[in-house]
Amino acid sequence: MMDVMSNGSALHILPAGPQEDFGWTLGVLVRNYQNSSGAVMGGFPHGARGYQVLVAVAGGELPNQLALAQHLGIDRTVMTYLIDDFVKAGLVERQLNPADRRARIIVATARGGEMLAELQRSMAQVEDVVLAALEPDERKVFRALLSRVACGSPEAAGSELGACEAVEQMLGGGA
Amino acid sequence: MMDVMSNGSALHILPAGPQEDFGWTLGVLVRNYQNSSGAVMGGFPHGARGYQVLVAVAGGELPNQLALAQHLGIDRTVMTYLIDDFVKAGLVERQLNPADRRARIIVATARGGEMLAELQRSMAQVEDVVLAALEPDERKVFRALLSRVACGSPEAAGSELGACEAVEQMLGGGA
């Protein structure tokens, strides 16, 4: 237990080399992302997650609240009062779907669109700050790999997201 | 608002290309990691976070509960009942520090060490499953970049972790 701080050429627990725990690095990244983004958007309804909801809404691919919730991996009852707050803030609207009057189509208002564009600029800066340890081309590699990890997951593959097509297209056809 | 689903060659909101939102991909990865790891460790005290606590404890670099908590980005009061549960499970011990009798040195018991080694094997498999969309060498690149992102963060730089040294050494001197 005291030979951990010996040379470092051999870890006696995990023979995978001297790299740090994957879960810890992931946690650090997520915390930094949440803290930085929380600092950027002042009174925005639900912080970083609210922003992602607005991004998904503006994407226009998700037909109803349930699809939206599954896309973001949150409970549908949570999505209810999440959308509620967005409606109160005048950022989105619940529209009735004439084809299925049970479902609500969530669309961004003009104010929501402006807010989203503004936040996207701020979030781009946040991402740069969070990834400050990487060179610009390394960030591209990291983002691309992260996108493939997310899009290759069963969660993304199971539902018809339409979001990962662009990535696969970019990675398969382009660079 | 309806031209979003037009050609796709130009996004009128974000001029950064067709890649998916960074926060969303990050969220997908974290969710998969947590779900898969939660499935692996049955009755382990606090899921993936508990595992990371045990990893940090076994590392032996963190002198007391507060350092442990800061390392993992959680509150010190949370760390209290987190360690409590580990003690109840017989995985760690609270030892008095003769140099500072306010602080408690947290050490892993023999049972805790065995459990950790076992879990590390399981977690390695979990990581492979989560990163299944990447080729083996791509996973290495992804892990290395993620480590640098985490270790280059102000959170990691502010405290003397001693954990990122190996990574920097690996990246600076080795490959």
Place this chain on the structure above:
DNA sequence: TAAGATCGTCTGTATGACAACGTATGCGGG
């Protein structure tokens, strides 16, 4: 010794997630 800071613990509170039920609607069989 005395004052202030720090580490750990305890308590209360608030925030958040989830389960269960209810309502409205769509779908299919008689």
Place this chain on the structure above:
DNA sequence: CCCGCATACGTTGTCATACAGACGATCTTA
């Protein structure tokens, strides 16, 4: 048309969890 069943959404209640604040014990400095 009517009936049972499934789905989408909302509401309520319950529970876990995080965090703020206060406290005792201890270290440090004067």
